[in-house]
Amino acid sequence: MVDVLTKNILKTSAYEYLINKINSDGTLHFSLIDPDPIKQKPSKAGQMAFFAEQAGTDAILIGGSTVFDQRFVDKTIMAIKEKVSLPIIIFPGGIANVSKEADAILFMSILNSEDPYFIIGQQALASYTVKMANLEIISTAYLIIEPGGTAGWISKAKLLPRKKPKLTAAYSLAAEYFGFKFIYLEAGSGSERLPTEIVRLCSNMLSIPIIVGGGVSSIEDARNFVEAGADIIVMGTFLENKVLKDDGNSLKAIIDEIKNSSKNRKNNYCTKN
């Protein structure tokens, strides 16, 4: 057992791909697919990922707050891998969300939870599973801002106030000092999107990339986040509702806007963080 655990060599390719792409292209777009049997079969998830890749997305995130079947997560990722060549990164809603089929995992701590289980408890319990899966680890501080959605409710977050950007920026800065590689600012899936003031202040304060998500559903939303300094924009609900209906055309319009409005940004993130 110990041999198996110690033999695995940590891979770094997905992280380097992301940092290099942010530095060269500007803001990235992530497509979030929930591996939930109530929502869709693996084949449908594969189709969604296919249209997202055609539309220009930069990576596929796999996750949801209510994932409950590890085998179904594996099957969903395998179906997606048949359709796309993009990095597939786990965005864990809990321990059942780990799969060796993915390329990497956002190994997240919900720093503003009031319950230590969500800050370090479930991460410790999942650590051997993650090690055995030989996944690339991308340590990520997850901060949940009002209204927080399902993620906020489940993780018992002390929601960061929308009107107090300095509080979110303080948590973000502390996370950077702890050595996290990314900050993920979450408003909650399907929620009212984050105030741009929060993204702007965090972007000005931090020297690590910022992921933003929750409620992004228009060209204007995306442009506002790019202008505020977001490095990666995540969209999930929009994908679920649109990509199979219009073959990804409306998603492409949003991703085109992200790429066009961020191409002159000068980023110089270091992969050695």
Ligand code: 1GP
């Ligand atoms: C949720 O940030 C993501 O964790 C995406 O949110 O589903 O609202 O796009 P949406």
